[in-house]
Amino acid sequence: MPYIPYHLTDLFSSPSFSPHTFMSAMDSEAPSGPTNSRFTTLAMSLAYQILSGVAYLHSRHIAHRDLKPSNVLLTEEGCVKLIDFGIAYPEEEAGDGEIKRQDLWPEHPDRMYFEVGTGPYRAPELLFGTTSYLARAVDSWSLGVLLAEFFTALRLTSEDDNELPPEPHSPGAKPFVLPEGGSFADPHAVWKRDSLFDASRGEIGLAWSIFCVRGTPTEETWPGFTSLPDASRVTFTQTPRVPLSPLLPNLPTPSTTPLDMIEKFLQYPPDKRLSPADALKHDWFKAAHAETVLLPPGYADSARDKIAATVAGEWEGQSLGQLMRSYVRPHLAQLSHC
Secondary structure, three states, X not given: XXXXXXXXXXXXXXXXXXXXXXXXXXXXXXXXXXXXHHHHHHHHHHHHHHHHHHHHHHHOOEEOOOOOHHHEEEOOOOOEEEOOOOOOEEOOOOOOOOOOOOOOOOOEOOEOOOOOOOHHHOOHHHHHOOOOOXXXXXXXXXXXXXXXXXXXXXXXXXXXXXHOOOOOOOOOOOOEEOOOOOOOOOOOEEEEEOOOOOOOOHHHHHHHHHHHHHOOOOOOOOOOHHHOOOOOOOOOOOOOXXXXXXXXXXXXXXXXXXXXXXXXXXXXXXXXXXXXXXHOOOHHHOOOOOOOEEOOOOOOHHHHHHOOOOEEOEEOOEEHHHHHHHHHHHHHHHHHHO
16 A cells, blocks of 8 residues: 555644634634635545545445544545555345355354444444444444534644543534633644544443434434343433534535535434435535535546536645645644644
8 A cells, every 4th residue: 555644633633724713713603715715625625535435335335334534544636545444344235145255253244243433433323232233324424423523623732631531521612622721832732623422431421422412312313222232221311412513613604514414424313324425415515505626636537527516626726635735734744843
């Protein structure tokens, strides 16, 4: 595999990757000028590639099962590369009763591993001991959490905190979150993007974090939840579903945003979740509403033909790679200097 210099977490931890500037962050709405348009163009262009990659895997009957920002690499040209297929699941095709993979630990449809996925990107059904689930639906949930992270708050932390257990917190309601007593002048200060859910307190804590956002499941909101093996072992307080928008303070402000798409990925019933192939047809990408979608050189012509949005090689004189590097390189250079 060739060396690929960046991953999505490099972009997410760049404080300039926001439709806000520090000066505008106190405003009630993100600015609608060049900063917003530049951010939206890059976010949409990378999201389109991520969805295309997972849609291709699913068309080949493969579920990734560990989608997260650190498993999304970015080339110098801004081409997305999905990596780490160590727990990928090859689904059986209809009518084929044989497991196609010769593995040391083969998984059968009724004896699947639920210890898959990472931290806040794990689908809720995996937290309750199920050994039979829709593997592609697990990817859809992870995609919803990953795409939401494009728009969550940036939080200033200290590098020294990396040696301590993470403190639980809710996603920030402002684009930039400063800790009490925090300072931009701190040489050890680093920015980190909030996750939509909190996985710092184990599986039960993650489940509760999900329920606090999406609501505690009931038979109406999640038919079959109570039949999951471990669903009856813990009784959760009933909490209502809350709007996602306040938890995504870095949402851009065009006429159409990805909020509806993220909502459709984060559905409790696995069979109701949006598929990545259908997400590519979402209004967010449609030419009537969307900013220009940039694709890297050599991207498949078939993909260019299918996209409904306006496709271009440059945005205001910058290619996708140049636009992406303008966010990532100054940030990484600053970290290296620190």
